[in-house]
Amino acid sequence: MKILLVTPPLTQLNTPYPATCHLLGFLRSKGVDAEQMDLSIELIQTLFTSKNLKAIFEKAGALPKLSKQNKIMLQQADFYIQTIDPVMRFLSERDNSLAQRFSNRDFWPVNKRLPSEDDLEWGFGAIGNHDRAKHLCTLFLKDLCDFINQTIDSRFELIRYAESLCLRLPEFAPLQAELEKPLSLIDELMLEIFAKRITESKPDFVGFSIPFPGNLYSALRCAQWIKTNSQNTKIIFGGGYINTELRDLTDPTIFNYIDFITFDDGELPLLRLLTGGEFIRTFYRDSSGIIVRANFESKENIKFSESGTADYDGLLQNNYINLIELTNPMHALWSNGRWNKMMLAHGCYWGKCAFCDGSLDYIGRYEAAPIELIVDRMEAIMQQTGQSGFHFVDEAAPPALLRKLAEEILRRKITVSYWTNVRFEKSFTPELCYILSQSGCIAISGGLEVASPRILKLINKGITIETARESMKNFAEVGIMTHAYLMYGFPTETEKETIESLEVVRNLFEEGYIQSAFWHRYAMTIHSPSGQQPETVGAKHIDTDKGSFANNEIPFTTSHEIDLDFYGKGLNLATYNYMNGAGYDIEVRKWFK
Structure with a gap:
């Protein structure tokens, strides 16, 4: 078979x-x-060719109505058609000589996404031409994606389809x-x-x-x-x-x-x-x-330990493309670089957070393997792919296991770069962070969630703002970048607590303890402790008929409702500015005007 x-x-x-x-x-x-x-990548490589862009522009040109922006793009169709093949060669690193040309702002047509020269200079300096070119090429592709979405296929987005x-x-x-x-x-x-x-x-x-x-x-x-x-x-x-x-x-x-x-x-x-x-x-x-x-x-x-080593056979010939949407270097890790993805351990060693799907096997069953086996797998994958960068996609990598990983990498004297997800706990001491940095750890991501002492306790996160800040500081001092996952809209969270959370986040950015962050809107799921026992977090299920197809998110009410759309906009706008090194001097309440 x-x-x-x-x-x-x-x-x-x-x-x-x-x-x-x-x-x-x-x-x-x-x-x-x-x-x-x-x-996925094969479709993108086929779609973004001069042949298929020509067909897209011809089809769009026959439509009775177009927005002003799409009319402008249609007028510039020749530029997009003749430029797309070189752009895709450059983004897949088959023609790096194009960096100098593509990094020139004047090469690109003027549009709503084209950043100013000052912004480019701030983000990439005088010699960051390669990443600057990637950034401008990414914006070029996003403009094309908008055009396709609005004229050819409303389901299409760059990394989603009919989501x-x-x-x-x-x-x-x-x-x-x-x-x-x-x-x-x-x-x-x-x-x-x-x-x-x-x-x-x-x-x-x-x-x-x-x-x-x-x-x-x-x-x-x-x-x-x-x-x-x-x-x-x-x-x-x-x-x-x-x-x-x-x-x-x-x-x-x-x-x-x-x-x-x-x-x-x-x-x-x-x-x-x-x-x-x-x-x-x-x-x-x-x-x-x-x-x-x-x-x-x-x-x-x-x-x-018996699940085997990942095999990339059949994918090595694919021309994966590197994208930089924001100038923030931590944010870029998700879309820039061909990272070998592995797990250090199965499941989450904590597994108690009220919002998390802890009843499902991929989180609830924690199981580790000997670290020697993990590094053996790393070396086998490096040999196969020719890439020495790793993204460990664990739910949360245990500090003790990370220490063993770092020590084994150093013992074998192999040169790698890696990043992973952690819990911001006190075990990440200056000494451990130093060892991780020396072994090749370049970044970590982790859930601070709600920067409010009361809510942190309510969600059973098992950390405090103080311990999280200290671990972030320790990572920063050895040059390890940090991304914070944040949450808003948890049951009973007040406007005051939401705003105070943003102040904590603002301070972490200003101190240089985190470089990137993202706010997720809380969703109550049927597999989480808060979904299974909503009363423990001050919530109540709204009675609805169970679906016959997909069932995951549960509608709920809580004693204190706030305008989540309103606060979500303010949180995301403020954090976008912080990630770009701006807005620290703005009083946090002003983001919610």
Whole structure:
């Protein structure tokens, strides 16, 4: 039996999303004939060519009405068509000689995104031409994405596809209605690439990893094609979106498009499907049209230490592109650089935060492996990819494990760069931060969440503002950049506490203890402690009918309601300025005028 593992459009474009790589490594270690493709980057590389841009501009030019901005872009179509191929070569680092030309502000047409010379000088200085050119090329692509979204396909965004359609989808019918519509130009390009691969590979199974809502529509479009053109091929869905949203699925309609849905870690469910073993954590539709939930509650899993080394075979030829949307160097790590993605440990060693999906396996089952094995995997991946940068995508990397990692890297005398997610706890002493820096740690991200002592205690974060500040300070003093995850709208949070949280964040930026931050709006989920026991955080569920398709977010009320749209705008505007080194002297209340 042969399986093709697919990452459907669209995910980040600078590096492979890790799911299929890890599954491929495991399945091949068990003797399974497996391949993978990143349909996301392949679509972008096909879309952003002079040939296809010409077709897009011609189609847009036939529309009866265009906005003023889109009319201007249509008038500049020749520039975009002749420039797109060199831009894509440069962003994929196949032609770095273009940096000098692309870093010149005068090269680009004037538009709403084009920054001033002063802003460029502030962000990149006199010799940062390569990153400056990446930034301007990124803005060029974003302008094109806006044009495509507003004229050709309203579902299209640079790293998402039809996300708004699938964000909250309690019933399958709206998505089914979209799937019954004629193909868009983007759909046609995607299916042309996909069909060619299926024809060449001839897999018995195709497994789609669906990490985000923005991957679901495109995966189903591909599944449609298989059902029409390759009826003997079985289709499997799995991934992060599936694990959080479809656990209570009761509408069998999706099985008109697919054959199986697997949950939680995919290694064992896929192995059983492919080798004829007993199904585990797998949904399928039986002959009477009923959904069968095969061994859904089973806790049996492949040990983390036995899950194998990620395999990038099939992805190394892809021209991933590096993007810099903001001049902030910490923010750029998510989109700039081809990072090898790994986990130091499975799950979260804390696992108690009230807002987090701690009841799900990917968080709730903490399991580590010997650090020697982890570094062996790092060295094997470096040998395969030729890249020495690593992003450890742990829920939270334990300080003790990071110490062992750093010591093993130093012992082996290997040169790497890495970054990961942590909890801002007191264990990150100056001495530990120094060792991490010496071993190659360049950045960390972590959840400060709500910078309010009362709310931090309510969400059971297990840290204080003081300990978080101290650990951030220790990271900063050894040159490790820090990104803070922040939250607003937690039940019972007051306007005063929201504003005071921003003041804490302003101070952290001004002191240089954090370089980047992002505010997430709190959502109550069915898998979190706050969702399962809302009264413990001062909230109450709003009674609604349970959806037959996707179920994750729970509507709720709380004793103290604030205008979250209003405060969210102020928080994000202030933090955007802080990330660009501005606005520290503005009193925080003024951001909410």
